[in-house]
Amino acid sequence: MKQIKNARGRKKERRVVYKAEEKRAYLFLTMPAVIVYWAVVAFPVVFAVGMSLSDYSGGSILGGSASFVGFRHYLRMFNDEFFWISLKNNIYIVLISVFGQIPLGFIFAYALYRKLVVARDFFQTMIYMPVVISPIVIGILWAFIMSPYGLITEIMQRISPGWENTILINPTNAVLAVLFVILWMYTGTYLLIFLANLQKIDPYLLEAAKIDGANEKQILGRIILPSLSGVIVTTIILAIFGSLQSFTLIFAMTRGAPARRTSVLALYMYDTAFRPPIDYPMANAVSIVLVIMSLILIVLTKAVEKRFGGREE
Amino acid sequence: MKKERKRREDATVYMLRKEAGIPTRILFYAVLIGFTVLTLYPLVWLVINSFKTTAEFYMNPLGFPRRFYLDNYPLAWRLGNFGILAVNSVIYTVVSTVAIIFLAQAAGFAFAKIKCRATPILYGAFILGLLLTVQSLIVPLFLMSFSTGLYNTRLGVIIPYVALGLPIPIYLCTEYIKGIPDSLVESARMDGAGYLRILINVIMPMTKPVAATAAILTVLAVWNEFVLVFILTGHDSLRSLPVGIFRFSGELASDYGKQFAALVVGMIPIVLFYLVFRNQITRGVAAGAIKG
Numbered sequence: 332m333k334q335i336k337n338a339r340g341r342k343k344e345r346r347v348v349y350k351a352e353e354k355r356a357y358l359f360l361t362m363p364a365v366i367v368y369w370a371v372v373a374f375p376v377v378f379a380v381g382m383s384l385s386d387y388s389g390g391s392i393l394g395g396s397a398s399f400v401g402f403r404h405y406l407r408m409f410n411d412e413f414f415w416i417s418l419k420n421n422i423y424i425v426l427i428s429v430f431g432q433i434p435l436g437f438i439f440a441y442a443l444y445r446k447l448v449v450a451r452d453f454f455q456t457m458i459y460m461p462v463v464i465s466p467i468v469i470g471i472l473w474a475f476i477m478s479p480y481g482l483i484t485e486i487m488q489r490i491s492p493g494w495e496n497t498i499l500i501n502p503t504n505a506v507l508a509v510l511f512v513i514l515w516m517y518t519g520t521y522l523l524i525f526l527a528n529l530q531k532i533d534p535y536l537l538e539a540a541k542i543d544g545a546n547e548k549q550i551l552g553r554i555i556l557p558s559l560s561g562v563i564v565t566t567i568i569l570a571i572f573g574s575l576q577s578f579t580l581i582f583a584m585t586r587g588a589p590a591r592r593t594s595v596l597a598l599y600m601y602d603t604a605f606r607p608p609i610d611y612p613m614a615n616a617v618s619i620v621l622v623i624m625s626l627i628l629i630v631l632t633k634a635v636e637k638r639f640g641g642r643e644e
Numbered sequence: 645m646k647k648e649r650k651r652r653e654d655a656t657v658y659m660l661r662k663e664a665g666i667p668t669r670i671l672f673y674a675v676l677i678g679f680t681v682l683t684l685y686p687l688v689w690l691v692i693n694s695f696k697t698t699a700e701f702y703m704n705p706l707g708f709p710r711r712f713y714l715d716n717y718p719l720a721w722r723l724g725n726f727g728i729l730a731v732n733s734v735i736y737t738v739v740s741t742v743a744i745i746f747l748a749q750a751a752g753f754a755f756a757k758i759k760c761r762a763t764p765i766l767y768g769a770f771i772l773g774l775l776l777t778v779q780s781l782i783v784p785l786f787l788m789s790f791s792t793g794l795y796n797t798r799l800g801v802i803i804p805y806v807a808l809g810l811p812i813p814i815y816l817c818t819e820y821i822k823g824i825p826d827s828l829v830e831s832a833r834m835d836g837a838g839y840l841r842i843l844i845n846v847i848m849p850m851t852k853p854v855a856a857t858a859a860i861l862t863v864l865a866v867w868n869e870f871v872l873v874f875i876l877t878g879h880d881s882l883r884s885l886p887v888g889i890f891r892f893s894g895e896l897a898s899d900y901g902k903q904f905a906a907l908v909v910g911m912i913p914i915v916l917f918y919l920v921f922r923n924q925i926t927r928g929v930a931a932g933a934i935k936g
Contacts, residue, residue, distance in 0.1 A: 352838075352839075353758055353759075353839075354760070356754070356758060356838070356839035356840075357754045357758045357760050357762075359839070359840070360750040360751060360753055360754035360758075360839065360843065361750070361751045361754045361755070361766060363747055363750070363751075364747040364748065364750065364751040364770075364810055364814065365751070365766055365769075367747070367803060367806055367807045367810070368769070368770065368773065368807045368810050369769070370803075370807065371781075371785070371803060371804050371807030371808060372773060372776065372781065372807060372808070373769075374788070375781045375784035375785050375788055376781070376784070378784050378787070378788060379781075379783070379784040382784070382787070435675075435679070438672075438675060439675075439676060439679070442672040442675075442676060447668070447669050447672045448669070448672055448673055448676055453680075454676050454680055455926070456919070456922055457680045457683050457684060458676075458679060458680060458683060459922075459925075459926070460683060460687075460915065460918065461683060463864055463868075463914055463915070463917075463918040463925070464868075464911050464914060464915065465867075465868040465870070465885075465886045465889075465910055465911070465914065466868065466870070467868075467870050467886040467887075467889055467890050467910065468886075468889060468907050468910040468911050471889070471890070471893045471903075471907060472686060472687075472690055472907055473686070475900075475903070475904075476686055476689075480702070480705070480900075481705075482686070482689060482705065482706070485705045485706055486706070515682065515683070518679070520929065523926055523929050523930050524929075524930055526930070527926075527927075527930030527931075528930075547668075572775055572777065575777045575779070575780070576777045576778070576779050578779045578871060579870045579871055582870075582871070583870075583890055583893075597777075597779040597780065597782075600779075600780070600782070600783055601782065601783070601871075603783075604783040604786070605875075611783065611787065614783040615783055615784060617783075618780050618781065618782075618783050618784060621777055621779070621780030622776070622777075622780050622781075625775060625776050625777050625780065628775065629772060629775050629776075632775070
């Protein structure tokens, strides 16, 4: 009896030791990644909230002489016309994605998936290629192509002599040029996403529909599109994220010119922080607005996932 | 099973293909070829013009060069300090990628195989990071880097690269390791192996495929990264190729020949990398992008 008790005790003891070791191992394995990540991502957010509510104006950041001023910087931001111009351009980018990149990406993916064309690998490789090239290179290249000495001027003047190139100069429609390059560059991403998801549709389903006499249009409308509904919603959300992230391409292509008419929110924040007059508190306010937009979108994504029954891959 | 599925898929698609009319197919060809030409032509135009002198470019911006002028490349390389920039690009890419993949495998192992109440919060934070916009943090990061003394150091660039590069590899590794049977880990525990040993001897060899995909995606992202290194450093000796190319375009804007050569230098390595690893990139993008 006693022996059994002892054995049990030892077993329990061992389990405790085991548990403790498990815990140590868990910390040891996760902490390096977690600490680096939180230091670089979470801490700046907290920091930016603090600074956006203060009157900091240079000098030592920690323990400096900044004091709390409430939401003054946010109000200034909302009263700045360039904030709204930038936001409008962000919305245009979403629209070009939703009505340009996503339908095109789907059409391309559909053609490749249904093997309506030959050399599918080639097409897929080429259409995705701009995505992997540095946006700096792409931005500068297109600025050249669209400049008064560039490719487009040359081609247009052969077609109609005397044509004047104002693509990147005209403040009202310079943004169209930027939108075109964004369409050109990122359509491949949507092609890949749609193709990967089309390939997950059960081929037996299509076969059964075929046997029942469904035609191409019915298959597209009754099987393929419904089974992609979750993916389509996800791509739209991705497009909004993409819009919030757009910075480097525009920075290289126009830097917001002419007259900051091609700015986007991230560029607006950059200009607020680094272009004289330097205004760190308001730049941090812009940063917080961007973070809040991202968080709202993340919540929205979760809701979509639930609505469409689990994750669409 | 897979083969059978593939065969039937092919058969189905064949049936459908026979049905798709000629006009439909011509339409698809037109759209696809049109877009591909639109993609390729600017890139080809760029490469061709990098072999012209600036004077020839002004006279003949569309055609082939009459004589291939190669000097743009060495001149641009020297003027743009591309030697040191390329070295920096390689350092940032290699160090960040190795660190990210190692940390992701370690954390993924713990998230997937060790039960802990903190996992939903810690892992969830990384998943959140999949979609958080890095661009929204550049100003606070710049100010923090200044106040911690990391401004203008390599470490000050690599730390944010590692942190911001972690979410996708952690996600990929964790989900992959979840698929490894618990019994493998348990039997190694019975044999008295510690967790670090299991990580190195069991988990790492088994996660090679996913680690490779994650590494390839990380290389792409870090190699092309611009804004962080642009903001967090102030000197060429610490900057990478994209920053050098950007600065070059401002300083020598009208010297087109060298300008184009610089852009080609920025483009070629990553295009080759893409062509070699495109299958993994394709799979990785599809798996990682859709996550929310």
